[in-house]
Amino acid sequence: MGVLVNKQAPDFTATAIMGDNSIKENFKLSDYRGKYVVLFFYPLDFTFVCPSEIIAFDHRLPQFRERNCEVIGVSVDSHYTHLAWKNTAVKNGGIGDIKYPLVSDITKSISASYDVLIDGAVALRGTFIIDKKGMIQHEVINNLPLGRNVDEAVRVLDAVQFNEKFGEVCPVNWHEGEPGMKPTPAGVAEYLAAHASKL
DSSP: OOOOTTSBOOOOEEEEEOTTSOEEEEEEGGGGTTSEEEEEEOSOTTOSHHHHHHHHHHHTHHHHHHTTEEEEEEESSOHHHHHHHHTSOGGGTOOOSOSSOEEEOTTSHHHHHTTOEETTTEEOEEEEEEOTTSBEEEEEEEOTTOOOOHHHHHHHHHHHHHHHHHOOBOOTTOOTTSOOBOSSHHHHHHHHHHHGGGO
16 A cells, blocks of 8 residues: 555544543544544554553653644454453553553454554554544554654654644754744755754
């Protein structure tokens, strides 16, 4: 399938364990239209790198929600396994009481539609930032041993929203509160004249 950036996010309906531990059988990505979404895939429950990522997303959930963004995790496990992992204490390798949904992709069709399914078995560590219209603005995919950078997801979300609000583009290593760049030759020259030595 290839790169999904600048395309409509593939919709799906699946069973999910919600943040309050309830089971939602008809969980739909399209129900989040009008909000930003960070959709992330991870290989399996009760594994190694995965709990560190899931907990990190939970710790930053207030930052995402301040930006009108929801976080959704997906793996090929059943919703029962998701719930068992949530009910396992962090000190015992569990994820504890995280407050965002974990989707069960037990058919592996969601992972396949986002082109992160490897060897027909599990999902790679794919992260997708979806805008309010359901368009994918950012994707990054790590191999199984490589944990992702959750702070980078916050930074890129800020960049997406900055571009939407001001029409300016975000140069290398841009962070919220820093100047953008006007997308013109003059804008590039102006930005580089002021900032090139710090790049």
